[in-house]
Amino acid sequence: SQQGEEDPQALSIQEGENATMNCSYKTSINNLQWYRQNSGRGLVHLILIRSNEREKHSGRLRVTLDTSKKSSSLLITASRAADTASYFCATDVAGYALNFGKGTSLLVTP
Amino acid sequence: EPEVTQTPSHQVTQMGQEVILRCVPISNHLYFYWYRQILGQKVEFLVSFYNNEISEKSEIFDDQFSVERPDGSNFTLKIRSTKLEDSAMYFCATAGAGNEQFFGPGTRLTVL
Numbered sequence: 001s002q003q004g005e006e007d008p009q010a011l012s013i014q015e016g017e018n019a020t021m022n023c024s025y026k027t028s029i030n031n032l033q034w035y036r037q038n039s040g041r042g043l044v045h046l047i048l049i050r051s052n053e054r055e056k057h058s059g060r061l062r063v064t065l066d067t068s069k070k071s072s073s074l075l076i077t078a079s080r081a082a083d084t085a086s087y088f089c090a091t092d093v094a095g096y097a098l099n100f101g102k103g104t105s106l107l108v109t110p
Numbered sequence: 111e112p113e114v115t116q117t118p119s120h121q122v123t124q125m126g127q128e129v130i131l132r133c134v135p136i137s138n139h140l141y142f143y144w145y146r147q148i149l150g151q152k153v154e155f156l157v158s159f160y161n162n163e164i165s166e167k168s169e170i171f172d173d174q175f176s177v178e179r180p181d182g183s184n185f186t187l188k189i190r191s192t193k194l195e196d197s198a199m200y201f202c203a204t205a206g207a208g209n210e211q212f213f214g215p216g217t218r219l220t221v222l
Contacts, residue, residue, distance in 0.1 A: 042213050043213040097158060
């Protein structure tokens, strides 16, 4: 399967700590996108990283991509209670469909 | 900031009935998608649409499903004869040249 698979499935941290989530996939990709989903809500686009990029930043978010290992990581620094959500990676193989993983459920406690 | 909007937010229907889910894309986007998420499961791709035709579809997108952009603005997903297993959250997504797919808030479809 070319779908992204996130690790860990669940992560619980305290406010102010950093949260790292990993994503692995199996085939070559055009790009990889990270999304956040609050319970029962829509998907919020966080970052897109292209296959020729190794790292991208957006505010407190840092995404890395290692195409040789077919893996990506999402780092959220100085986490806040509002960061509590599920985080998904989605791989774009051919420019159309995004293939989603099962997500990492992040809980940030005050 | 421009957003994708979807209507209705919640649709309840009887098995066998037709439903139409509507999406208004971000105005300068040219690529349109439908995904669904069954409760507790991962997001699944249904179909992509570009230049007024389907560019890719998944195995889920069978003859019961159709998409169209009837008036150049709304992008619709029609399910002709709903089944219980069609109950899910349906998300519309749109993308411009940059490939980032922006998702709408979703329509929760409940088939009774």
